Amino acid sequence: MxxxxxxxxxxxxxxxxxxxxxxxxxxxxxxxxxxxxxxxxxxxxxxxxxxxxxxxxxxxxxxxxxxxxxxxxxxxxxxxxxxxxxxxxxxxxxxxxxxxxxxxxxxxxxxxxxxxxxxxxxxxxxxxxxxxxxxxxxxxxxxxxxxxxxxxxxxxxxxxxxxxxxxxxxRGILWIEITTKGKTAHGSMPHLGINAVMQMSALLERLRNYEVPCEPHPIFGKCSFSVNGIAGGQAPNVVPDSCTIKIDIRTVPDQNHQDVLDDFERIFKEIKVEHSDFEATVKIARSCGxxxxxxxxxxxxxxxxxxxxxxxxxxxxxxxxxxxxxxxxxxxxxxxxxxxxxxxxxxxxxxxxxxxxxxxxxxxxxxxxx
Ligand SMILES: [Zn+2]
Missing domain, CATH: 3.40.630.10 (Zn peptidases)
Incomplete structure (x- = not known):
């Protein structure tokens, strides 16, 4: 052996x-x-x-x-x-x-x-x-x-x-990536572009004390949520058209992962009310219950x-x-x-x-x- x-x-x-x-x-x-x-x-x-x-x-x-x-x-x-x-x-x-x-x-x-x-x-x-x-x-x-x-x-x-x-x-795992979309422009004329990094900052502000909605589990309690990575921008003189964060969510047994994704779509809509050009997509990197x-x-x-x-x-x-x-x-x-x-x-x-x-x-x- x-x-x-x-x-x-x-x-x-x-x-x-x-x-x-x-x-x-x-x-x-x-x-x-x-x-x-x-x-x-x-x-x-x-x-x-x-x-x-x-x-x-x-x-x-x-x-x-x-x-x-x-x-x-x-x-x-x-x-x-x-x-x-x-x-x-x-x-x-x-x-x-x-x-x-x-x-x-x-x-x-x-x-x-x-x-x-x-x-x-x-x-x-x-x-x-x-x-x-x-x-x-x-x-x-x-x-x-x-x-x-x-x-x-x-x-x-x-x-x-x-x-x-x-x-x-x-627990289960739900790893997601959220990407904000912008529009490139010359760094000296930022008003001509949409800055995806600044778009992301609006989202991050919203997520500062965010808790994933879920019924507390008798063994595990709440579902955990942590933003563990960020990347965006290519050069100091280009307004970035994309910025991505990586999120690690540890779900509790029987929690519906789609509900978690739906909640992000709800948040995107809320942000859009204040920032009309806000645009973001959410992608699953890994999901298992x-x-x-x-x-x-x-x-x-x-x-x-x-x-x-x-x-x-x-x-x-x-x-x-x-x-x-x-x-x-x-x-x-x-x-x-x-x-x-x-x-x-x-x-x-x-x-x-x-x-x-x-x-x-x-x-x-x-x-x-x-
Ligand atoms: Zn193993």
Missing amino acids: IQLLKELIRAESTLATGEVNAANVLCKYFTDNGVDCIVDCFDGIRANAVARVKGGDGEALLFAAHIDVVPPGDVVWEHPPFDAVEADGKIHGRGTADMKAGVAATAAAIVDIVKSGVELSGDIIFAATAGEETDSCGIKRFMAQNADSLPPLAGVLIPEPTGFDIVTAH GIATDNDLQFVKTLCKATEISETQSVGYTTDAPNMLALNVPIAIFGPGKCELCHKPNEYVDIADVEKGRDYLIKVIKEFLT
Whole structure:
């Protein structure tokens, strides 16, 4: 399993290099150990790997993980990010925590179950998918290909690094870009143009204490809103005809993202009353909802029983879970690794945690399927 983890890290599956090498590494591990697995390669270098263990006709258990990683960044790492160096009881490298430790632990748990020869009441399906860190293209593709043909599911388990917390709720993401439109003119004759930067300032003033209208959520409270980028203008002597801001909104489960966009259109209209030449467009850069799995569902109870963890948690970050809501089954997140190391330089995972993760997941599979 640790060898598998190292090979997955060395497969370097960033957006630039794609997931195909990592998918092949995982597929080889499964097939070498007698488990059916296929690699679904697309767009040349992108790939999902899907493994399946046949069980009885009962409810199946779906594991969903991502095999892509974020880039290592410009900081020099203590150990090279894609060498998977083993030191001090840890494996170091990009993707160790997020989330190749979870992938390796799940794969090892499945292989262990198969080798034990234990009879399963339902199938185990493991979808290791591409692009979670960017546009969730892999899980969307898996869903498009498989959602209608999957057997009835007990639920979905996502082995993201939760430090062995059982997570049943997280916020959604809505990233939007708003662009104000103007008209260029010579910088010495600004009255002949429409200054898009000044147009944007009217909007920013309006957004200074803005709160996205939404019902407070029992777990997450209000939806968050932050303007995190601005760009506009080309040269000191040209009146700018465009200015764009980037906004990060973290929505609450069940919040309608279209309502948020509609509210911006309302604000644009209000500004137009005072500034008749104000013109702005809003564009979605990324949108995925939150999740809030009911803790009273049997799936959550069984998961808690198998792991002997009684409390569930909610977190602020997002996973691929919202892309699987169409399955209409409970979803939980539980896996090895510290989430505070995700996306940071010098990411690592404790080998003991990967082993503990595998052992937990073996218990989970047995609790659900035997
Ligand atoms: Zn992740």
